[in-house]
Amino acid sequence: MMYTFEKIKVDQPLIHCMTNVVVTNFTANGLLAIGASPVMAYAKEEVQDLAQIAGALLLNIGTLNNEQVDAMVLAGQAANKTGVPVILDPVGAGATAYRTETTKRILSEVNFAVLRGNGGEVAALLGESGMIKGVDGSTTLPKDVLAKKAKEIFNTITVITGETDVVTDGEQTYEIANGHPWMTKVVGTGCLLGAVLGAFLSVNKENPVQTLAEGLAFYGIAGEIAYEQAKDKGIGTYQEAFLNVLHQMNVEQYEQYKKFSIIE
Numbered sequence: 001m002m003y004t005f006e007k008i009k010v011d012q013p014l015i016h017c018m019t020n021v022v023v024t025n026f027t028a029n030g031l032l033a034i035g036a037s038p039v040m041a042y043a044k045e046e047v048q049d050l051a052q053i054a055g056a057l058l059l060n061i062g063t064l065n066n067e068q069v070d071a072m073v074l075a076g077q078a079a080n081k082t083g084v085p086v087i088l089d090p091v092g093a094g095a096t097a098y099r100t101e102t103t104k105r106i107l108s109e110v111n112f113a114v115l116r117g118n119g120g121e122v123a124a125l126l127g128e129s130g131m132i133k134g135v136d137g138s139t140t141l142p143k144d145v146l147a148k149k150a151k152e153i154f155n156t157i158t159v160i161t162g163e164t165d166v167v168t169d170g171e172q173t174y175e176i177a178n179g180h181p182w183m184t185k186v187v188g189t190g191c192l193l194g195a196v197l198g199a200f201l202s203v204n205k206e207n208p209v210q211t212l213a214e215g216l217a218f219y220g221i222a223g224e225i226a227y228e229q230a231k232d233k234g235i236g237t238y239q240e241a242f243l244n245v246l247h248q249m250n251v252e253q254y255e256q257y258k259k260f261s262i263i264e
């Protein structure tokens with residue numbers, strides 16, 4: 001048996017990212033570190049062609065504007081035509097009405113394989129109370145309750161991240177307890193995660209919820225091992241260590257560290 005994170009290194013899937021200007025370089029390097037092949041492209045003249053041949057498409061609204069959102073919808077619909085999985089990261093939904101309404105528009109015009117946000121963002125999309133300050137958010141509702149509701153309303157597998165992560169398709173629900181608080185001190189760890197989950201889905205079509213749980217564990221484990229390597233130095237070194245571990249993690253480490261449980 002080959003683990004999904006090993007298969008990414010063999011298949012080297014092309015991941016088309018339409019993401020924000022803050023995390024573009026980190027996302028490209030993170031995808032290369034896990035063995036995937038990044039391409040960032042935004043022009044409406046080319047996004048449909050790229051999205052159709054990609055292994056996965058990431059739509060991230062972190063630094064959105066109307067022109068880019070129109071291109072995202074074109075790319076998402078093209079990906080839908082050829083069955084390419086599309087991942088949505090609603091960065092900062094709830095922080096402004098523009099972000100919340102735009103995310104809802106994209107959700108209504110594109111079919112997503114995964115919606116991936118933090119608790120506050122997903123709560124805002126559902127009209128539940130949550131706390132959003134800029135791009136950082138949290139919620140008081142249990143993540144599995146929120147995620148199941150999002151699945152029902154938006155008809156997409158939902159991943160909610162934070163101290164623990166939850167993924168659900170409404171029937172199977174996993175909780176993943178890997179990760180480290182320092183991951184929140186490096187900008188783009190949430191954004192890169194969406195791209196990494198796209199790579200996982202692109203090379204393993206068997207059981208998406210289980211594949212996503214593996215991806216979340218893999219990513220969180222990288223955050224834990226990187227902390228062990230960088231804790232005496234600080235968060236600059238941590239960012240580097242995190243990329244190193246994404247690149248070099250082996251099956252023994254994955255098996256030793258992984259902490260996921262099936263809630264139902």
Ligand code: ATP
Nearest residue numbers: 118135136137161162163165179180181183189190
């Ligand atoms: P925010 O905008 O609130 O920073 P985000 O979009 O950056 O959210 P996070 O929820 O920070 O996304 O998730 C990114 C990664 O960091 C995930 O793998 C998650 O498991 C991990 N993570 C976040 N907070 C913690 C924490 N307190 N303890 C352990 N892991 C965490």
Ligand code: TZP
Nearest residue numbers: 020022062135188189190191
């Ligand atoms: N501002 C707009 S997008 C962005 C910031 C700081 C990056 C958010 O990255 P993440 O992964 O959600 O921490």
Ligand code: MG
Nearest residue numbers: 184188189190
């Ligand atoms: Mg973060």
Ligand code: MG
Nearest residue numbers: 091135190191
């Ligand atoms: Mg985020």
